[in-house]
Amino acid sequence: MTSDALAPRADFPLLAAAPDLVYLDSAATAQKPRQVLDAITHYYTHANANPHRGAYALSGTATQAYHDARARIARFLGVADADTLIFTRGTTEGLNLLATAWGRANVRGGDNIVVTRLEHHANFVPWQQLARATGAEFRIAELDAAGGVDLAMLARLVDARTKVVAFGHVSNALGTINPVAQIVRIARGAGSALVVCDGAQAVPHLRVGVDTLGVDAYGFSGHKMGGPMGIGGLVARRALLEAMPPYQLGGDMIEWVHDQDTTWNVLPHKFEAGTPNVEGAVALAAACDYLDALGMDKVRAHEVALTSLAMRALAGIPGVALHGTARAEERSGVVSFSVADAHPHDVATALDAEGVAVRAGHHCAQPLMRALGVPSTVRASFWVYSGRDDVERLTAAVRSARDRFAIR
Amino acid sequence: MADAALDALYQEIILDHYRRPRNFRPLDGATCTADGKNPNCGDALTVWLKLDGDRVSDVTFQGVGCAISKASASLMTEAIKGKTRAEAVALFEQVRALVTGEAGTPARKDLGQLRALAGVSRFPMRVKCASLAWHAMKSAMDGAAGGGAAPSAGRVTPP
Ligand SMILES: Cc1ncc(COP(=O)(O)O)c(C=O)c1O
Numbered sequence: 068m069t070s071d072a073l074a075p076r077a078d079f080p081l082l083a084a085a086p087d088l089v090y091l092d093s094a095a096t097a098q099k100p101r102q103v104l105d106a107i108t109h110y111y112t113h114a115n116a117n118p119h120r121g122a123y124a125l126s127g128t129a130t131q132a133y134h135d136a137r138a139r140i141a142r143f144l145g146v147a148d149a150d151t152l153i154f155t156r157g158t159t160e161g162l163n164l165l166a167t168a169w170g171r172a173n174v175r176g177g178d179n180i181v182v183t184r185l186e187h188h189a190n191f192v193p194w195q196q197l198a199r200a201t202g203a204e205f206r207i208a209e210l211d212a213a214g215g216v217d218l219a220m221l222a223r224l225v226d227a228r229t230k231v232v233a234f235g236h237v238s239n240a241l242g243t244i245n246p247v248a249q250i251v252r253i254a255r256g257a258g259s260a261l262v263v264c265d266g267a268q269a270v271p272h273l274r275v276g277v278d279t280l281g282v283d284a285y286g287f288s289g290h291k292m293g294g295p296m297g298i299g300g301l302v303a304r305r306a307l308l309e310a311m312p313p314y315q316l317g318g319d320m321i322e323w324v325h326d327q328d329t330t331w332n333v334l335p336h337k338f339e340a341g342t343p344n345v346e347g348a349v350a351l352a353a354a355c356d357y358l359d360a361l362g363m364d365k366v367r368a369h370e371v372a373l374t375s376l377a378m379r380a381l382a383g384i385p386g387v388a389l390h391g392t393a394r395a396e397e398r399s400g401v402v403s404f405s406v407a408d409a410h411p412h413d414v415a416t417a418l419d420a421e422g423v424a425v426r427a428g429h430h431c432a433q434p435l436m437r438a439l440g441v442p443s444t445v446r447a448s449f450w451v452y453s454g455r456d457d458v459e460r461l462t463a464a465v466r467s468a469r470d471r472f473a474i475r
Numbered sequence: 476m477a478d479a480a481l482d483a484l485y486q487e488i489i490l491d492h493y494r495r496p497r498n499f500r501p502l503d504g505a506t507c508t509a510d511g512k513n514p515n516c517g518d519a520l521t522v523w524l525k526l527d528g529d530r531v532s533d534v535t536f537q538g539v540g541c542a543i544s545k546a547s548a549s550l551m552t553e554a555i556k557g558k559t560r561a562e563a564v565a566l567f568e569q570v571r572a573l574v575t576g577e578a579g580t581p582a583r584k585d586l587g588q589l590r591a592l593a594g595v596s597r598f599p600m601r602v603k604c605a606s607l608a609w610h611a612m613k614s615a616m617d618g619a620a621g622g623g624a625a626p627s628a629g630r631v632t633p634p
Contacts, residue, residue, distance in 0.1 A: 408494075410541035412516050413485070416598060420481040429517055442517025442539055471485060472542065474494045 070454035073369040074361060079452055080104065089423040089460045094239050094268060094401055094448035096290045099354075103293055106353035110346050117342055119319055129345055136348035137335070143355035144287070145276030146302050153301045153308070153338040154348055158267040159189040161286035161301030162233075164338065165263060166193035168314040169307070170231070173261075176202030178230040181260070183208045183216045184438050185238040185245070188431040190265040190286075194233050203230065210438060214391045215243055218253060227258040236269035236285075240430035240446065241391030242374070242401025244273070251281040261307075267291055267299075271450065272370055272399040274363040277302050289347060293354035298347025301338075308334055315340040358451075366451055370400035373449045373458060377402045380462040386469050390444055400449035403430075406465065409472035411445045417468040418445075423461055483594035484601070485542060492546035497553055502535040507619035511538075511611030513603055518544050522611040526619055529559050536608055543592075543601050548608030550589055560616055567609045574605040 076082045079098045082090060090098060110132060116123070118130040141149035155161040170193075174180065180194045180203055198205035208221040216234065225232060232254035237244050247264065254262045264282040269275050271292035277285045284307065288299040313320055313331055317340040322330040331337045358366065375395035381387050386407035392398060406414050415427035426446045429436045436443060447461055502508075502523035512519045520538025524531055534556055536548045547570075555563040570589055571577075576596030595605045 410516075412541040412601070412604065413543070416484070416601065417481060420478055428515060433514075433517075436517065442519075472490070472493075 070456050072452050072454035072457075073365060074100070074451040076452055078102075078357075082452055087422045089457045091447040091449065091453070091457060091461060092424050092426045093271075093450035093453070094242075094291070094399075094446065095426055096296065097271060097293050097450050098452065099295065100293055100357045102357050103295065103350045103353045106350045107295065107346050110349045114349075115345075118345055119336075132349050133343060133345045136345075136352035139352035140300070140348070140355055141302075143359065144270065144285075144302060145278050147278055148305055150334045151302055151305050151308060153303070153335050154343060155286075155299050155301055156297050156344075157288035157290065157299035158187075158265060158286040159288075161284075161299060162189055162263070162265065163193050164301055164314045165261075165284055165286075165303070166197045168338075169261065169311050170194075170197040170201070172312055174198075174201045174203050174230045178228050179204040179206055179224075179226070180231040180233070181206045181208060181221070181224045181229055181254075182233045183221070183235070183245075184210050184435055185216060185241065185243060186233070186235055186432065186434070187239050187265060187267065188433070189267070190233050190235055190263070191434060194231060197231075207434070214241065215397075216245060216250070218246070218249055221250065222253045222256065225254055225257045225260065229254075229258055229260040231263060232260045233263040233265070235265040235267075236275070237266075237272065237399045238391070238432075238435075239268045239401070240432040240435050240444070241403050242268075242398035242448070243391055244269070244397055244399060247280050247282070255281075268399055268401075271358075273367055283307055289351040289354065292351075293357055294351035295347050298344050298351050305334065308338065313337055313340070317341050319343070361451060369451065370449055371396050371398075373453055373455070374398055374400050374402060376455060377447060377449070377458045377461065380458055381465060384462065384466055384469060386473070387465060390439055390441075400453070401446060402448075403444045403446045404465075405441055405444055406469050406472070408474045409468060411443045413472055414445050414465070414468045417471060418461070418464045421460070421464040421467075423464045425461070480594070480597045484598055486591055486594060488550075488588055488591040489542060489546040489594075492549040493542040496536075496545050496549040498535040498549065499537055500535050501537060502533055505533075505535075507615040509611040509615035509618065511607040511614075513540075513544070513607055516541065516604070518604065518607060520544065520548055520608060520611065522548070522608055522615055524612065524615050524619070526560070526616075529561075531555050531558055531560070531563055534612070536611075540607065541601075541604050543595060543604040544607045547592055547605045550592070551608050551612060554587065554589055555612065563616070564613060567613055570609060571606060574602050575599075 078100045114128045116126040116129040118133045138149045141152045206224045211217040262282045263284045266287040270287040284303040290296040320340040390403040411427035428443045505523035506526045508523045518540040522536045525533040534552045574595040
């Protein structure tokens, strides 16, 4: 079948090998272009050694590959100082790094931490537990009637004792793109809070210039943007990273280890203990090349068109209710919905039998599900290889699932 | 093939018990109760049992869940009413073997309507749904084994 997808299906070996698969779970993890797989093979075929450690040429090659990858990814993210990009396993580890290393050193009883109702557990639980451990108050900005963060409430929650304001750039459960500039203005309004943004669902879909966002720290995951699993990063202001104690201790992150004391290596190494994921960094850099070749503006336009098409098609099915904002241009490529009388897991099983892979569940956002008043939802999410044909197969499969489970 | 498996999973008996769950209410005079929760999908149900000596004289359930978990719970209430504790637990073992498709356990005739759950074995990710109410039932009974007059309560999250 011909497709109007932005990227050729042939670029993605898994999709090319499964021509009938309608993969609509890219918000969970994206399929990988051949260029990324090739980068992994190339690294292990030509450049593999433990970086920073050997005096021999090959170790230098690995070190250079790792260094170049960091510079390439920083450029993709609009980060001028590449050494402020700390590689982590992904968003989760980046946010835990902050909550643990910065949080334990800076948050006290009587302080408060503010998050939003939209957060993924990765940007919720670390802050909630930091609050519990330190005796700080944990505050949640609720949603407004339109399904976005209630900015007036956020402004009321932030005060002089607010130590952290943590929010998602884009909601994984609903696709909502948050108004970052307004949230930052509110967060900075009252005092000296650390402003933390979870970019896991933004970086794969929008052109993000991290330096221009005005946040103190920004986390992302490589596997959602075509890179491999196990690599991602945390970008943070240099002064913040320099003042912060290290997170994990061991090789590479030290300068001098005395018998009774140790001094830390410079950035970024201070936060990268142990043998790094060079393969992951190199392959993620290849994913950035791939996305830049497509053009992030085109990626965005493609996803808005597809999301808007899917929203119209699904909303046209009696019994289907969409969650989140009604405006496709305020979403990344995510459509979250419920089918009357049918449980999301049953819908997903029925869709799967027709070759349509969607996510059913709470999307790691149980606090949000409680606010929406549903135990879980069905979520279809798009990326560069998705096309109108995928939306058509989705719509047809949802129709027949609705009929199968209808309580007449 | 996929559709045949899907039809076997959601056969008429299952859909009927999903749409019109039997014994779907709290039980006055229950002697023990337990909650079953599956955090992955948000499913949560409560099972109430009235034990007369060693025999289940009545059993009900209530909660939210998918077609598989609700139908399995509904079928369970019909199947274990009147059974002894040991018989109810033995039935759970047979249902477990049935839904996991354990080798060497052909669906036994005496499973009656419960045989409709056999379709689950083709969907390993749904085994938890099919066993949720059964785990809660067993947990309620285990709690009751401790004795005492007040209804005992347990909570299970299937492994
Ligand atoms: C918004 C958001 N934040 C954080 C995460 C966690 O990312 P990871 O599992 O890659 O660490 C995800 C991914 O599931 C996400 O969608």
